[in-house]
Amino acid sequence: MADCWRFVYPLEERSLKPVNIGLCGLGTVGGGTLTVLKRNLLDINAHAGKSVVLTHIGARRDNPAFDLSGIKVSRDVFAVADDPEVDILVELIGGTSVAKELVLRAVRSGKHVVTANKALIAEFGNELFAEAAKHNVVIAYEAAVAGGIPIIRAMREGLAANKIEWLAGIINGTGNFILTEMRDKGRAFEDVLKEAQELGYAEADPTFDVEGIDAAHKLVILASIAFGMPLQFDKVFTEGISTISTEDVAYAGELGYQVKHLGITRKRPNQGIELRVHPTLIPNSRLIANVDGVMNAVLVKGDAVGPTLYYGPGAGAEPTASAVVSDIVDVSRLVGAESGSSVPHLGFALDKLVDYPILPIEEVETAYYIRISALDRPGVLSKITQILSDAGISIEALIQKEPKEGQDHVPVILLTNRAIEKQIIAAIKKIEALDSINGKVVRIRVESLK
Numbered sequence: 001m002a003d004c005w006r007f008v009y010p011l012e013e014r015s016l017k018p019v020n021i022g023l024c025g026l027g028t029v030g031g032g033t034l035t036v037l038k039r040n041l042l043d044i045n046a047h048a049g050k051s052v053v054l055t056h057i058g059a060r061r062d063n064p065a066f067d068l069s070g071i072k073v074s075r076d077v078f079a080v081a082d083d084p085e086v087d088i089l090v091e092l093i094g095g096t097s098v099a100k101e102l103v104l105r106a107v108r109s110g111k112h113v114v115t116a117n118k119a120l121i122a123e124f125g126n127e128l129f130a131e132a133a134k135h136n137v138v139i140a141y142e143a144a145v146a147g148g149i150p151i152i153r154a155m156r157e158g159l160a161a162n163k164i165e166w167l168a169g170i171i172n173g174t175g176n177f178i179l180t181e182m183r184d185k186g187r188a189f190e191d192v193l194k195e196a197q198e199l200g201y202a203e204a205d206p207t208f209d210v211e212g213i214d215a216a217h218k219l220v221i222l223a224s225i226a227f228g229m230p231l232q233f234d235k236v237f238t239e240g241i242s243t244i245s246t247e248d249v250a251y252a253g254e255l256g257y258q259v260k261h262l263g264i265t266r267k268r269p270n271q272g273i274e275l276r277v278h279p280t281l282i283p284n285s286r287l288i289a290n291v292d293g294v295m296n297a298v299l300v301k302g303d304a305v306g307p308t309l310y311y312g313p314g315a316g317a318e319p320t321a322s323a324v325v326s327d328i329v330d331v332s333r334l335v336g337a338e339s340g341s342s343v344p345h346l347g348f349a350l351d352k353l354v355d356y357p358i359l360p361i362e363e364v365e366t367a368y369y370i371r372i373s374a375l376d377r378p379g380v381l382s383k384i385t386q387i388l389s390d391a392g393i394s395i396e397a398l399i400q401k402e403p404k405e406g407q408d409h410v411p412v413i414l415l416t417n418r419a420i421e422k423q424i425i426a427a428i429k430k431i432e433a434l435d436s437i438n439g440k441v442v443r444i445r446v447e448s449l450k
């Protein structure tokens with residue numbers, strides 16, 4: 001068994017020093033990483049041009065699914081960071097406190113790091129990347145955004161010729177899985193979330209998935225790579241999926257739209273950067289509107305290439321391990337190489353990052369889906385449309401439903417043209433103040449993604 005982990009690169013190449021991997025965390029992604037490393041070791045070594053050897057694992061307890069004979073196992077993950085034999089530390093424990101200390105300890109002892117931890121990168125990436133640069137090592141994080149989709153590589157390298165104008169992505173697998181199952185099978189929110197947890201998609205704290213925090217972590221990373229700016233997680237506007245009702249999903253469908261939970265960033269010349277995560281109506285005709293289940297997709301618009309779309313599984317053991325292991329391959333090539341040859345962490349040289357202002361959500365311009373519970377009487381509709389028109393907001397589509405038996409209020413659904421958020425908020429306040437309106441007006445942003 002030990003030989004399986006220590007597969008040996010072809011004879012003529014044996015003079016190359018093997019690259020020793022220390023892996024911390026044996027949960028969903030750690031387990032997937034073990035499986036993929038073991039199954040594809042021959043190819044992995046051929047890609048790296050060296051023997052990649054898993055020598056040390058840091059795990060709180062053994063996982064009976066894996067035979068770790070021949071590998072040193074420590075209960076304390078810091079023993080891996082302190083192991084002088086380890087060249088690359090793979091951080092898969094999650095969270096930000098121990099993980100940050102662990103990564104700093106590894107970097108300061110001259111080890112490269114591979115991580116899937118988007119919270120860590122989004123919140124502490126500026127500091128960690130600066131420290132890594134100081135010690136001539138890299139922190140690779142392909143698995144941190146959109147799981148198995150190689151979006152970090154695509155944006156940092158494949159799109160380097162472009163000025164990125166905007167990007168929009170379905171970047172949380174759990175959230176998209178929940179929305180899809182609710183829409184297609186009418187399943188209850190809590191029931192689908194439980195399944196996502198069992199499948200290993202959800203974060204340790206699933207409110208990160210449901211309330212959009214995980215998507216915000218990923219969006220801030222993508223935005224920094226897109227526009228060449230430091231990570232600014234605290235500036236992301238975030239709204240989750242827990243408020244989306246099946247009623248609105250159905251009405252959106254009638255209007256030819258899907259409701260998706262999107263992360264969106266856009267550079268507004270002379271204004272700043274939009275950085276927002278929220279439920280969004282998008283036209284059925286867009287490819288991204290048809291991305292369902294645990295699949296993720298990121299639509300990136302570059303000035304030279306135009307729109308490009310990246311699609312694949314956003315969560316799960318082996319899809320995420322695919323990204324982790326490809327980072328291991330990439331970083332292995334740097335072990336023992338001259339420093340300075342790696343792609344910068346955010347795709348732009350550290351001293352070229354620009355601190356662009358982030359546009360407050362009140363200043364963002366989008367179209368809107370509005371649902372109003374209005375008294376079924378002549379004249380009510382004209383009062384609503386008058387308020388909108390006084391605010392300079394025009395209406396693109398309108399549906400008025402028949403009243404249900406015994407009810408005097410009916411749902412009125414409107415699609416508006418683009419308007420500044422603070423204008424629509426003010427108009428909705430006036431609509432809610434009408435005697436003929438029941439309760440709160442529902443408002444969901446709409447994007448054409450053109």
Ligand SMILES: NC(=O)C1=CN([C@@H]2O[C@H](COP(=O)(O)OP(=O)(O)OC[C@H]3O[C@@H](n4cnc5c(N)ncnc54)[C@H](O)[C@@H]3O)[C@@H](O)[C@H]2O)C=CC1
Pocket residue numbers: 024025026027028029030058059060075076077092093094095098116117118119143144147200201202203204314315316317320
């Ligand atoms: N599950 C997924 O589909 C994806 C997860 N990620 C990220 O990958 C990382 C790991 O996620 P999962 O594998 O899903 O989590 P998990 O909870 O399944 O695994 C984490 C493992 O680390 C261990 N651990 C935590 N703290 C430790 C410590 N101080 N010492 C030793 N072991 C410790 C836990 O006991 C657990 O076995 C997280 O940062 C997560 O956000 C990224 C992309 C996809």
Ligand SMILES: N[C@@H](CC=O)C(=O)O
Pocket residue numbers: 144146147171172173174175201202203209214314315316
């Ligand atoms: N919880 C995350 C895991 C991958 O990043 C998700 O569901 O997308």
Ligand code: NA
Pocket residue numbers: 142143144145146147148149150151152323
């Ligand atoms: Na990825």
